Amino acid sequence: MDLSQPGISKKDISRSIREDIEAREEATLHPWAVRSCHSAGRSLPEIPCPLRTCFQRDRDRILHSKAFRRLMHKTQVFISPVGDHFRTRLTHTLEVSQVSRTIARALRLNEDLTEAVALGHDLGHPPFGHNGEDILNELLGQKNGGFRHELHSVRITEHLEPMNLTVEVLEGMASQASTKKALTLEAQVVKIADRITYLHHDAEDAARAGLMSEKDLPADLRRTLGDTRQARLDRMVIDLVRETEAALESDAPAIVMSREIGEAMGALRKWMFRNVYLIPSQLAQKQKVRRVIRGLFDFYLMNPEAISPNIPEIPEDGKNLRRRAADYIAGMTDRYAIERYNRHLLPTPYEPAHDLQEDPFHV
Ligand code: MG
Secondary structure, eight states: OOTTSTTOOHHHHHHHHHHHHHHHHHHHSOTTSOOGGGOOOBSSOOOOOSSSOHHHHHHHHHHTSHHHHHGGGSBSSSSSOSSTTSOBHHHHHHHHHHHHHHHHHHTTOOHHHHHHHHHHTTTTOOTTHHHHHHHHHHHHOGGGTOOOHHHHHHHIIIIISOOOOBHHHHHHHHTTSTTOOOSSHHHHHHHHHHHHHHHHHHHHHHHHTTSOOGGGSOHHHHHHHOSSHHHHHHHHHHHHHHHHHHHTTSSSOOOOOOHHHHHHHHHHHHHHIIIIITSHHHHHHHHHHHHHHHHHHHHHHHOGGGSOTTSOOOGGGOSOHHHHHHHHHHHOOHHHHHHHHHHHHSOOOOOOSSOGGGOTTOO
């Protein structure tokens, strides 16, 4: 665009930047990729951003949210790790985003949509990882709809910290459950990238924690997937891209891996469950997590005034206190949940209004 042309305002120029990106998407993305200009939109219509596509805007809203920042202090595998290099939910999310974007770009899918779904995919994770999720699910009970972190991610962005995201990003986040098939290829990428990523980094963190070493991995797995964790990550990602490239030529496109690598990955996952996720020291932590979450949940049912006023009452819930307590607890970081448990459920040392011991006139 010729900026020296008279009559072209700054607004016209900036608006054309988003339109340029949309035109580039049209020209360069794979025929099966989602185009941002074809988005089904948001529940509240908005004036489009002059610079960013709708998916870029969603990505940025997620990144700037408080729920996203709290992932920094939520468990990935190890609870409130002392070491500086252990993953938390935040670094896990950033690594999923990186792997997802690499795959999306290689396949000419919509990288921005993939990135938005990846950054939002664990937003609804409660404190203490899957142990926290399981006990919240039990406490809410099926008649209250239970608790699933991927549905809670959507609930955060719709009600607790409203972001007015696009239908595609919301669907992508909700479909991260193992039993659901994502509608877009971009969200399918995130789902499999999540699995590749956690297998990759949990093995490294488990080695850092002294629970395993590289040579503990079965020889056939190392032969198929690689001898180092870097080699294994490369192998899984490259296999996925190569196999999917061919699958996208068909009428029923899907994100797929070769049988050999897919089976090895499944075997690695089983091995990780047996040797890392479900070992006695982790199961002992699980019991403690259940006690903390259950204690807090019962306390807030008895003392609803102690729930933060920042947790809104949502009209659709019909004053369901169990759901509101779960909303509050699910949003807590590991350390905040422990702090609240100590404050609400453990005796605290008596503190006099002023220090009588220091008062020379005290008898
Ligand atoms: Mg995840």
